[in-house]
Amino acid sequence: MVNASEEGKYNPKIREELEKADWKEISFKLLWYATSKAKMLRAIGIADVDPEDLIQEAISLAYGVGPNDTYRNWNKELYPDLVGFLISVIKSIVSHKKENREKFKTQTIDDDFGDKDLKPLSPENPEELVTKKHDLAKLKQAIYERVKGDEEVGMVLLCFEDRISKPQQIAEETDYDINRINNALRRLRRKTKDLAPTT
Amino acid sequence: MSKGINVMGTEDKENPIDFFDTLTDALGASESVSKEDIVADLKEEEIDVDASVKRILAMVEHASQQAKRQQLEIAREQRLALELEKPTRLGEFLNWTKEQIIEKINQLLPTNGPLASVSYRDLESKSQEDLAALLEGIISTKEMAEQERDNES
Numbered sequence: 001m002v003n004a005s006e007e008g009k010y011n012p013k014i015r016e017e018l019e020k021a022d023w024k025e026i027s028f029k030l031l032w033y034a035t036s037k038a039k040m041l042r043a044i045g046i047a048d049v050d051p052e053d054l055i056q057e058a059i060s061l062a063y064g065v066g067p068n069d070t071y072r073n074w075n076k077e078l079y080p081d082l083v084g085f086l087i088s089v090i091k092s093i094v095s096h097k098k099e100n101r102e103k104f105k106t107q108t109i110d111d112d113f114g115d116k117d118l119k120p121l122s123p124e125n126p127e128e129l130v131t132k133k134h135d136l137a138k139l140k141q142a143i144y145e146r147v148k149g150d151e152e153v154g155m156v157l158l159c160f161e162d163r164i165s166k167p168q169q170i171a172e173e174t175d176y177d178i179n180r181i182n183n184a185l186r187r188l189r190r191k192t193k194d195l196a197p198t199t
Numbered sequence: 200m201s202k203g204i205n206v207m208g209t210e211d212k213e214n215p216i217d218f219f220d221t222l223t224d225a226l227g228a229s230e231s232v233s234k235e236d237i238v239a240d241l242k243e244e245e246i247d248v249d250a251s252v253k254r255i256l257a258m259v260e261h262a263s264q265q266a267k268r269q270q271l272e273i274a275r276e277q278r279l280a281l282e283l284e285k286p287t288r289l290g291e292f293l294n295w296t297k298e299q300i301i302e303k304i305n306q307l308l309p310t311n312g313p314l315a316s317v318s319y320r321d322l323e324s325k326s327q328e329d330l331a332a333l334l335e336g337i338i339s340t341k342e343m344a345e346q347e348r349d350n351e352s
Binding site: 012015018019023024025027028029030031032033034035036037039040041043044046052055056059060062063064065083087091136137139140143156157159160161163164165166167168170178182185186188189192193 | 251
């Protein structure tokens, strides 16, 4: 996130494009992404966030009216379409929340620090952190177990290990047709559904 | 990436959070999924899609209104700043000689366009107060034009 007092400034021209956008179409996609993100954040014990809060903050930042004069400029070379841009904003909000959570863990309770919207799932000490890492490894293992025998989903998971997330890139990496990848993702979604309740 | 399936071969990967980050990015990637599939999926998650979309549209409207108010506020502040500068600058020009003011006006006027026809004699015939006000007007117009250009870029 960029603060107005930092280098550069918000480009108000972006607003003209935001005003023309088909927000109804965009809403479905943002909701889908934010729900997936929020659900997994909860499952892995990072935070309990409401998907709509993530969307609201992303929209405010894109309009240049984020909290404490924060904003995000749309780099069209990196994100040619608006959905991609807004998703990148949500990603950065989530990573900011994760960073804050890390800092929060090292502050005393009296410090007015950390993200007030962020509700840590549990207090953490070093032992708990080790346990959590172990739990995450177990959770990951459980996902692998669940998809055992499904070659396509197995390949998709291997792509995730290499931090490849875009379906098109996964298709190129695995030499599978994009439809096979989308179907594999759908099966994976179904199989991981009960990992965390929807927030 | 190795293309063999190794369902248990995950121990050597460092941070499991990275894996889950990538997984959620992929599960939420909508570029090749139809709207119908997205809606069906969200409904399966027991999300009231229509209500959520309505709330998101209201968020957009709210942000848009906030942005407009912010823009108006910035424009108002710029106008006020220019207004506040005026008397000081005008007062300063009144201390200049007529020749100094005319020289400054000629420096600032474009070499073509309607104002270029203002001749030295036209300026000479004006009082010092008129010349000071004219110079002030030219400078303000230029500043506003520059400000607009800055806002556009």
